Amino acid sequence: GQQVMQIPQYQHVQEGEDFTTYCNSSTTLSNIQWYKQRPGGHPVFLIQLVKSGEVKKQKRLTFQFGEAKKNSSLHITATQTTDVGTYFCAGSISGGYNKLIFGAGTRLAVHP
Amino acid sequence: DGGITQSPKYLFRKEGQNVTLSCEQNLNHDAMYWYRQDPGQGLRLIYYSQIVNDFQKGDIAEGYSVSREKKESFPLTVTSAQKNPTAFYLCASSKTGTGIFTPQHFGDGTRLSIL
Numbered sequence: 449g450q451q452v453m454q455i456p457q458y459q460h461v462q463e464g465e466d467f468t469t470y471c472n473s474s475t476t477l478s479n480i481q482w483y484k485q486r487p488g489g490h491p492v493f494l495i496q497l498v499k500s501g502e503v504k505k506q507k508r509l510t511f512q513f514g515e516a517k518k519n520s521s522l523h524i525t526a527t528q529t530t531d532v533g534t535y536f537c538a539g540s541i542s543g544g545y546n547k548l549i550f551g552a553g554t555r556l557a558v559h560p
Numbered sequence: 561d562g563g564i565t566q567s568p569k570y571l572f573r574k575e576g577q578n579v580t581l582s583c584e585q586n587l588n589h590d591a592m593y594w595y596r597q598d599p600g601q602g603l604r605l606i607y608y609s610q611i612v613n614d615f616q617k618g619d620i621a622e623g624y625s626v627s628r629e630k631k632e633s634f635p636l637t638v639t640s641a642q643k644n645p646t647a648f649y650l651c652a653s654s655k656t657g658t659g660i661f662t663p664q665h666f667g668d669g670t671r672l673s674i675l
Contacts, residue, residue: 454602
């Protein structure tokens, strides 16, 4: 079946360092969504990418969707302790409705 | 204040017992979903429903059942056939429509454990 692989599984950074998490799909995706889950909380939607090669920014967060629509990345510049949590990518396949395939997530720890 | 309410927050199941997790939304969303989350893993889809009185199995439906009698409600029953039910269960909802991809809104989850 369709899979979305996400790496790394864990990332520890010092506050102020940059952070990147990567997603790769075995099949072409129609779109990709990113969610953040704080420790003990529930996933919260961050952004959706739809177009090939699309890049979107939210303050210190930069999201990219690959040209082949099979990979995506999330980059955080100058991490802060408020960035702590697990970041999930989730993709949908063409022709389907809003059924998401989630990656396993990258857990980010930020040391002050 | 619109949102998704899951209850209870914590639930304990005895051997051979069925338990039902509640999920209610007042976002007027047509689609609702149930996910299971295990430590260190992503979300795996159990069941989903696009419209009232209709639902489909997700990737790990065995040992679970659902109903969708009202637009606002999508309860999940964990049956005794589910041999490893200990997990964090998340309910979500979204707008729907073929070819339309919209954000999913999640409840706070229910933590289920075996006694």
